[in-house]
Amino acid sequence: MVFRIVPTMFPNVQDAIDASSEGDSIKILAGKFDGFEVDVDNLKIFGCGIGRTIIxxxxxxxxxxxxxxxxxxxxxxxxxxQGFTGDGVFVESGNNNVLKDIESRFNGSDGFDLRTDNNLIINCVASFHSENETGFQLTSLSEHTCIITCNSFRNGTGYQTASGVNNNGIGNKFISNIAKENSVGVDLDNLNGPDGFNTFIKNKVFLNNTGFRIDVNNNNVINNIVxxxxxxxxxxxxSDNNIIDSNIVRNNGTDVTDAGTLVNDGATSNTIRFNKARNNIEFDIEALGNAFNNNTFDGNQCGSSDPPSICDS
Structure with missing residues (x-):
């Protein structure tokens, strides 16, 4: 293993990568540096901290x-x-990567765009990407990736995962993240594939235009604050067979078309249970059309619902 330092040993990060072999480490000192491509397996590249080492x-x-x-x-x-016309961080190929303590901001496309499997993203921040772009984007090519304790604010979409054909784009986990002041906080998107099998636990989703949008089957959404x-x-x-369980859903909505939890006509076999919903406009939980008969509502504590029997108390 060889330890390389930028800019004392190499003038830029790309030169250090090009001189590296598997297992080497590259330290980037404080300062501003050009972008780079990592095409050597098993490298560790680390800076001096967010706001100190700037790409x-x-x-x-x-x-x-x-x-x-x-x-x-x-x-x-x-x-x-920061400041690139494309993505801040783009993981196009290669699996089992770790992104930790990275900030991506003011880029022209997504903050983090991942198209590979079994990655870990932890303690990262994505901010100030346009209304058509996403802070953390997992495409239908990304599976079994974990995003933990990250923060996505003032983007078009905070976090997006897309399912594709042949059950692609499944099995991702989002744990203890924040989505704030985005157009959509969390978007489970159906991209030519019905199933997601994703898990969302203990996330905080607030001050977005829409909190969670769910258009994919077979997801677990548990213990979130919305x-x-x-x-x-x-x-x-x-969408079908989603479990929305034990969430806190409060103070959402601004007009009669909104609800704390809105279940649209055509949604079937979803389970909405044990949620605590209060002070949402117009209803805490609303089932449109045949949604009340085609889905399970159980143990929800709410002040108002349509139909009224959705609320247990």
């Missing part, structure tokens, strides 16, 4: 992205990526 300027080679990953078992840690969103807290679209 900006020229993009990664052959792209418009700040940092591009095309290798396996990469660890990226402790820097800011509050103070301008529209629906949960918007359950035409």
């Amino acid at each position: 900006e300027g020229a993009p990664s080679q052959g792209s418009s992205n700040g940092v591009a990953v095309n290798a396996n078992r990469i660890i990226l840690q402790a820097f800011t990526v 509050c103070n969103n301008a529209g629906n807290g949960y918007d359950v679209g035409i």
Whole structure:
């Protein structure tokens, strides 16, 4: 293993990567540096911390992205990526990577765009991407990735996971994250594939236009706090077999078309249970059309619902 330092030993990060072999480490000192592509397996690349080591300027080679990953078992840690016309961090190929303590902001596309499997994203921040872009994007090519204790604010969408054909884009986990002041806090998107099999636990989703939007089957959404969103807290679209359990859903909605949890006509076999919903407009829980008969509502503590029997107390 060789330890390389930028800029004392190498003038830029790309030169250090090009000189590296598997198992090497690269330390980026405080300062501003061009983007780079990681194409050597099992490298550790770490800066001096968010706001101290800043990746900006020229993009990664052959792209418009700040940092591009095309290798396996990469660890990226402790820097800011900002001001690129493409993605801040783009994981295009290579699995089992770790992204930790990274800030991505003011980029032209997504903050973090992952298209590979079995990655861990922890303590990262995505902010100030446009209304058409996402803070943390897991495409239908990304499976079994974990996003933990991250913060996504003032983006088009905070967190998005998309299912694809042949059960692609499944099995991702989102744990203890924050989605704040986005157009959509969390979007479970159906991209030509019905099933997600994703898990959302203990996330805080607040002050977005819409909190959670669910258009994919077979997800577990448990123990989240969904509050103070301008529209629906949960918007359950035409999807099946989702479990929305033991969430706190409060102070969502601004007009009669909104609800704390809105279950649309065409949604079937979903279970909405043991949620605590109060002070939502117009209803804490609302089932449209045949949704009340086609889904299970059990043990919900709420002040108002349509039909009224959805609320146990």
